[in-house]
Amino acid sequence: xxxxxxxxxxxxxxxxxxxxxxxxxxxxxxxxxxxxxxxxxxxxxxxxxxxxxxxxxxxxxxxxxxxxxxxxxxxxxxxxxxxxxxxxxxxxxxxxxxxxxxxxxxxxxxxxxxxxxxxxxxxxxxxxxxxxxxxxxxxxxxxxxxxxxxxxxxxxxxxxxxxxxxxxxxxxxxxxxxxxxxxxxxxxxxxxxxxxxxxxxxxxxxxxxxxxxxxxxxxxxxxxxxxxxxxxxxxxxxxxxxxxxxxxxxxxxxxxxxxxxxxxxxxxxxxxxxxxxxxxxxxxxxxxxxxxxxxxxxxxxxxxxxxxxxxxxxxxxxxxxxxxxxxxxxxxxxxxxxxxxxxxxxxxxxxxxxxxxxxxxxxxxxxxxxxxxxxxxxxxxxxxxxxxxxxxxxxxxxxxxxxxxxxxxxxxxxxxxxxxxxxxxxxxxxxxxxxxxxxxxxxxxxxxxxxxxxxxxxxxxxxxxxxxxxxxxxxxxxxxxxxxxxx
Amino acid sequence: xxxxxxxxxxxxxxxxxxxxxxxxxxxxxxxxxxxxxxxxxxxxxxxxxxxxxxxxxxxxxxxxxxxxxxxxxxxxxxxxxxxxxxxxxxxxxxxxxxxxxxxxxxxxxxxxxxxxxxxxxxxxxxxxxxxxxxxxxxxxxxxxxxxxxxxxxxxxxxxxxxxxxxxxxxxxxxxxxxxxxxxxxxxxxxxxxxxxxxxxxxxxxxxxxxxxxxxxxxxxxxxxxxxxxxxxxxxx
Numbered sequence: 001x002x003x004x005x006x007x008x009x010x011x012x013x014x015x016x017x018x019x020x021x022x023x024x025x026x027x028x029x030x031x032x033x034x035x036x037x038x039x040x041x042x043x044x045x046x047x048x049x050x051x052x053x054x055x056x057x058x059x060x061x062x063x064x065x066x067x068x069x070x071x072x073x074x075x076x077x078x079x080x081x082x083x084x085x086x087x088x089x090x091x092x093x094x095x096x097x098x099x100x101x102x103x104x105x106x107x108x109x110x111x112x113x114x115x116x117x118x119x120x121x122x123x124x125x126x127x128x129x130x131x132x133x134x135x136x137x138x139x140x141x142x143x144x145x146x147x148x149x150x151x152x153x154x155x156x157x158x159x160x161x162x163x164x165x166x167x168x169x170x171x172x173x174x175x176x177x178x179x180x181x182x183x184x185x186x187x188x189x190x191x192x193x194x195x196x197x198x199x200x201x202x203x204x205x206x207x208x209x210x211x212x213x214x215x216x217x218x219x220x221x222x223x224x225x226x227x228x229x230x231x232x233x234x235x236x237x238x239x240x241x242x243x244x245x246x247x248x249x250x251x252x253x254x255x256x257x258x259x260x261x262x263x264x265x266x267x268x269x270x271x272x273x274x275x276x277x278x279x280x281x282x283x284x285x286x287x288x289x290x291x292x293x294x295x296x297x298x299x300x301x302x303x304x305x306x307x308x309x310x311x312x313x314x315x316x317x318x319x320x321x322x323x324x325x326x327x328x329x330x331x332x333x334x335x336x337x338x339x340x341x342x343x344x345x346x347x348x349x350x351x352x353x354x355x356x357x358x359x360x361x362x363x364x365x366x367x368x369x370x371x372x373x374x375x376x377x378x379x380x381x382x383x384x385x386x387x388x389x390x391x392x393x394x395x396x397x398x399x400x401x402x403x404x405x406x407x408x409x410x411x412x413x414x415x416x417x418x419x420x421x422x423x424x425x426x427x428x429x430x431x432x433x434x435x436x437x438x439x440x441x442x443x444x445x446x447x448x449x450x451x452x453x454x455x456x457x458x459x460x461x462x463x464x465x466x467x468x469x470x471x472x473x474x475x476x477x478x479x480x481x482x483x484x485x486x487x
Numbered sequence: 488x489x490x491x492x493x494x495x496x497x498x499x500x501x502x503x504x505x506x507x508x509x510x511x512x513x514x515x516x517x518x519x520x521x522x523x524x525x526x527x528x529x530x531x532x533x534x535x536x537x538x539x540x541x542x543x544x545x546x547x548x549x550x551x552x553x554x555x556x557x558x559x560x561x562x563x564x565x566x567x568x569x570x571x572x573x574x575x576x577x578x579x580x581x582x583x584x585x586x587x588x589x590x591x592x593x594x595x596x597x598x599x600x601x602x603x604x605x606x607x608x609x610x611x612x613x614x615x616x617x618x619x620x621x622x623x624x625x626x627x628x629x630x631x632x633x634x635x636x637x638x639x640x641x642x643x644x645x646x647x648x649x650x651x652x653x654x655x656x657x658x659x660x661x662x663x664x665x666x667x668x669x670x671x672x673x674x675x676x677x678x679x680x681x682x683x684x685x686x687x688x689x690x691x692x693x694x695x696x697x698x699x700x701x702x703x704x705x706x707x708x709x710x711x712x713x714x715x716x717x718x719x720x721x722x723x
Binding site: 220222224227264266267269271273274485486 | 642
């Protein structure tokens with residue numbers, strides 16, 4: 001396997017120099033510094049700018065050579081033409097890590113490419129780990145390091161991400177805020193002059209703080225060892241990847257069927273299947289998967305038990321299971337007999353179990369328990385939990401006859417009272433996950449905010465549609481199967 | 488399961504000669520020679536240039552037969568009327584031979600005489616060289632359905648046996664491999680060997696850019712390459 005580079009001090013530096021630190025609110029040298037300070041970086045910050053004495057209350061140094069202490073990381077925002085000299089200065093100061101935010105290198109043409117090669121060669125000769133150039137920066141929860149261009153404070157968690165696009169990566173950090181997916185480390189890999197996604201992937205694999213690895217990939221170098229690296233890493237932890245640039249380029253010049261049907265998408269998909277990578281088809285699926293992989297156990301097989309408050313949702317969920325290679329097994333006799341005691345005579349006695357809507361006594365928690373404990377299923381979908389999401393509809397003022405407004409008041413009181421109690425279905429979902437070791441996924445109506453709340457409050461995974469839940473389950477089943485069958 | 492045939496040199500020569508002549512494809516006959524060397528079952532066939540050879544080939548192979556115009560220059564044999572199928576008598580064979588030769592616009596008018604494989608199911612197995620990941624194996628529905636349904640899936644070579652079985656599961660029309668409508672289930676192990684072998688050819692020969700085995704017919708549950716095309720590219 002590829003040798004793991006020592007990137008601990010890149011992500012968790014004890015001290016950092018901000019080269020190009022500025023007081024101008026329209027410069028990255030100001031905004032990134034502000035991000036670092038605002039987030040409460042745990043190390044020492046040394047702004048570097050020969051024209052200033054102090055910045056944001058910090059003493060400013062004319063040159064890294066003037067900094068009295070050891071510096072673990074230099075973040076560079078100065079113009080491209082000046083970067084090369086600064087790499088020398090950093091090298092002489094024994095700074096082991098550099099993040100080059102500055103753009104205008106190989107992405108802009110031959111001139112830039114020449115400059116990029118120069119800084120890469122220099123960095124290598126000093127043994128410097130260089131991220132970028134043309135990167136949006138790095139983030140680490142462990143040391144509260146937010147060396148990022150955008151003002152974003154990601155949730156802290158166990159997911160680490162590398163991204164070949166800064167803005168796609170940052171979008172995922174933001175998406176994580178909405179979906180309660182917390183990040184441990186993030187890197188925008190930029191032009192990958194020295195460090196490449198293969199290095200970050202290897203590092204995250206060995207990083208004890210990271211449980212799940214996310215990646216956004218547009219392309220790989222000609223001699224990339226991505227395939228062998230990925231195959232090793234997926235044995236340790238899940239790697240969830242989204243591929244950009246999915247158009248069928250090379251295909252048009254082919255002279256055979258085999259040639260013309262192979263697009264980069266089809267081949268990349270094959271690579272994912274062969275290396276155990278979970279390939280998400282869009283950003284939503286990527287964050288949905290990140291959420292479940294980060295906090296749920298993997299299913300041991302592909303058999304799904306479905307319990308639903310509404311017939312239609314059960315049908316949709318069962319359809320989605322069938323379409324995604326998941327089994328929805330028939331209920332055993334003993335389970336039907338047990339549920340007969342709880343449910344009205346006319347219940348359907350089938351999987352999906354269609355609970356007939358009752359308000360007074362809710363049979364869902366008990367039925368959910370029986371279903372989750374049945375050894376004939378490896379995962380459970382609980383559809384229709386959290387129906388309080390509708391409650392807000394009743395909070396609005398109603399105009400009309402007295403009887404109507406009185407009734408609304410009574411209902412509001414009732415809902416208010418109920419909202420003080422924890423949602424017993426969601427509590428039961430959480431219980432069942434820990435009791436059975438199976439993923440029990442909640443599907444319910446309600447805004448993104450509601451699902452985020454369920455996740456925060458109950459530690460469960462919840463999605464607004466059965467289709468999204470099933471797609472995630474399919475990925476979990478496939479990864480679980482990969483781990484079992486590959487060696 | 489891979490092996491280097493003692494006569495491998497001969498097959499390198501087919502490729503080298505083709506490249507030296509500036510050709511970028513092998514004829515069906517030569518393409519199948521390459522496949523055969525990797526133990527891929529192919530149709531029994533002979534190249535004939537005159538009616539005497541035709542007669543002895545027919546005797547050896549037995550009826551029914553298929554006759555095809557054979558040349559590396561000819562693609563789309565069906566559209567050009569260069570394939571005559573279900574030939575059951577020496578008379579029919581002679582007539583087909585003459586028809587094909589009259590339609591061939593090439594200098595050489597070789598005709599391929601081939602056993603007719605009866606099989607209702609047609610699959611495709613192929614190989615293409617990806618700039619990033621190298622030789623990749625394709626599997627899916629064959630015959631006219633390859634283009635129409637595009638029900639194919641890929642794996643990067645070398646393929647583990649698990650990859651081959653995954654490929655068989657991945658296509659939408661996977662049920663074609665089962666015992667359907669009174670047909671025998673396809674021998675998946677045999678199919679797995681073919682998929683692995685095609686990947687191995689790609690790994691062994693940089694000169695081979697693409698391979699199409701289409702159709703790969705299923706006869707009594709056994710896969711057999713009925714038509715094949717090897718596309719070359721001088722790696723230098």
